[in-house]
Amino acid sequence: MPNIIYREKDVPNIHQFDVYTQNGGYDGLKKALGMTPVEVINEVKASNLRGRGGAGFPTGTKWSFIPQSEPVKYVVVNADESETGTFKDRQILENNPHQLIEGALICAYAIQAKAVYIYLRGEFWDLAHTLDQHIEDAVKGNLCGDNINGSGFSCMVYTHLGAGAYICGEESALLESLEGKLGQPRVRPPFPAQKGGGLYGEPTVVNNVETLTNVPWIVVNGATAYKAINGNEQSPGTKIFCLSGHVNKPGNYELPMGVTFRELIYEHGGGITNGKKIKAILPSGGSGPILNATDEVLDCKLTYEDVVKVGSILGSASVIVMDEDTDITWVAAKITKFFKHESCGKCTQCREGTYWLDKVLDRIMKGEGKPTDIDLIMNIAKNMQGVTLCALGDFAANPIIWTIKNFPDDFKAHIVTKAPEVAAKPAAKPAPAPRGKAAAPAQGGD
Amino acid sequence: MIAEKYADRISKTFAKYPDKRSAVMPLLYMVQQEYGWVTPEGLVEVAELTDLDPTQVKSIAGFYTMYSEKPKGKYWLQVCTDLACALRGADEFHKQLKTHLQVEEGGTTDDGLFTVEHVMCLAACDKAPMLQCNFHFHENLDMEKMKVLLEQWRNEVNAAVGKPVES
Numbered sequence: 282m283p284n285i286i287y288r289e290k291d292v293p294n295i296h297q298f299d300v301y302t303q304n305g306g307y308d309g310l311k312k313a314l315g316m317t318p319v320e321v322i323n324e325v326k327a328s329n330l331r332g333r334g335g336a337g338f339p340t341g342t343k344w345s346f347i348p349q350s351e352p353v354k355y356v357v358v359n360a361d362e363s364e365t366g367t368f369k370d371r372q373i374l375e376n377n378p379h380q381l382i383e384g385a386l387i388c389a390y391a392i393q394a395k396a397v398y399i400y401l402r403g404e405f406w407d408l409a410h411t412l413d414q415h416i417e418d419a420v421k422g423n424l425c426g427d428n429i430n431g432s433g434f435s436c437m438v439y440t441h442l443g444a445g446a447y448i449c450g451e452e453s454a455l456l457e458s459l460e461g462k463l464g465q466p467r468v469r470p471p472f473p474a475q476k477g478g479g480l481y482g483e484p485t486v487v488n489n490v491e492t493l494t495n496v497p498w499i500v501v502n503g504a505t506a507y508k509a510i511n512g513n514e515q516s517p518g519t520k521i522f523c524l525s526g527h528v529n530k531p532g533n534y535e536l537p538m539g540v541t542f543r544e545l546i547y548e549h550g551g552g553i554t555n556g557k558k559i560k561a562i563l564p565s566g567g568s569g570p571i572l573n574a575t576d577e578v579l580d581c582k583l584t585y586e587d588v589v590k591v592g593s594i595l596g597s598a599s600v601i602v603m604d605e606d607t608d609i610t611w612v613a614a615k616i617t618k619f620f621k622h623e624s625c626g627k628c629t630q631c632r633e634g635t636y637w638l639d640k641v642l643d644r645i646m647k648g649e650g651k652p653t654d655i656d657l658i659m660n661i662a663k664n665m666q667g668v669t670l671c672a673l674g675d676f677a678a679n680p681i682i683w684t685i686k687n688f689p690d691d692f693k694a695h696i697v698t699k700a701p702e703v704a705a706k707p708a709a710k711p712a713p714a715p716r717g718k719a720a721a722p723a724q725g726g727d
Numbered sequence: 728m729i730a731e732k733y734a735d736r737i738s739k740t741f742a743k744y745p746d747k748r749s750a751v752m753p754l755l756y757m758v759q760q761e762y763g764w765v766t767p768e769g770l771v772e773v774a775e776l777t778d779l780d781p782t783q784v785k786s787i788a789g790f791y792t793m794y795s796e797k798p799k800g801k802y803w804l805q806v807c808t809d810l811a812c813a814l815r816g817a818d819e820f821h822k823q824l825k826t827h828l829q830v831e832e833g834g835t836t837d838d839g840l841f842t843v844e845h846v847m848c849l850a851a852c853d854k855a856p857m858l859q860c861n862f863h864f865h866e867n868l869d870m871e872k873m874k875v876l877l878e879q880w881r882n883e884v885n886a887a888v889g890k891p892v893e894s
Contacts, residue, residue: 367848368853370850402850404862441743441752441753443791444756444792444793445793446790458752460746460748461746461751461777481745525815526815527815531852531854532853567809567810599811601810603814615809615810
């Protein structure tokens, strides 16, 4: 199957403007410019393309929410890739940047946007500067900027660098940040697509990098062909799976949606390192429920619907794999530290909840946990769910609730034995991967 | 003053946005590039350029981790120790690096060259252990490779000040 997103695997140097255009690049944009905006939206809608940032919201539907009557509209590309275990968009930006630019411009035409802003996480410093060059090449080729390809439609693409804040991947926080404010989520409604809710108060589509990179293919080949890629009506197309953790071949894999965990981990990822057995999977980075890697789970198809059936979410498909020696309590503590650091501080439940979860987990990891601590953790976590302005509160509560539910023995081992020697010694340390570092030094906010 | 030295970059930055305020983050990067960190004077410069209060600019500099509000070493080494990297030995690598350079978390070596700290996910989980040095990524590291890099950076500094290059 040809790669739709990672085309550099089939066409070397496709990141170069000339190579891209010689290989069908910008044909989607040219075709779209000959259609009406509504026709473009309808084609994307018909393809059932779903947002690849994690939420899986239907892309065409999102575009159709934009009120056409408003004179000023924007497209914002979410390239703030920051979820633990996610590194797919970076590869697109590095190797197939014009397809993203093209997809973003098709979206801009469909909603008649004035400008496109690509919001990159600050750590993509080098990438952003290279991307500026690619945009310039597209402008020189008259495929971006004024009067694109003689169509009368004008739209410029700009990059904007964040500066190290996970929360800016949340769309309303991203918009705040782009406006030069603290990256903190907004109260909704109004939603970004509505007047008053988007960038500078104007209706705005915020789409993930991978989502928009699918769009040129859909416009060129049609919605029917897109759905035929994997024959799945609800989760069509390919997906990039970011595979990391205890696997022999970590990396990004573009595969048809519907591949199983087993195929991904053992066929593509080369199995578990050091010939160990698999213990657990985080299918969606740090923010989704952790799964016990049972046969049922391993045979689960990676689609939005199927992963929910086994108790987690597909999210951004950042599959973190853990082997049999991994101490899941340590995993919970790691993830909790992440969310404690990344909580923006706006909502009390998330700010205080992550702080206290971290404190209690630190105590447990030091071998000083109390028998009541598990109940205490569950109580804190449950009080964070569904009560915050954005999903970070839930994201922070999820892993801890599910690590306790799915791996109770790992927690009991720390609390019941209260053995400092257990705490001091990781369960096993086959090089190069120490894990279960119970006595990890406290990691404060940086 | 960044206003004069970066005049061209600043005008290009303002031209990107309909609202001056959006330029605050790019301008803070320019301040950091110029002074090595976000100095109090730099905050005031950004505030004047964007018509904001210095307090507002300071809150932004404080919120985002890539702005440094205190001087750092010439090489700012940020090691990702998040879950996916930690599963591949990043915690141990981070510890060894600190021991090797004889610094505490967030500390700077006595010669002022290296600051070491851990950071959250840098989107390079398949290439751990890894770090970011002055915003450039270095991946698939171990201490052997790291020592080569450190030596390289020391040599760069020595070359810049005209010292003979030590092996």
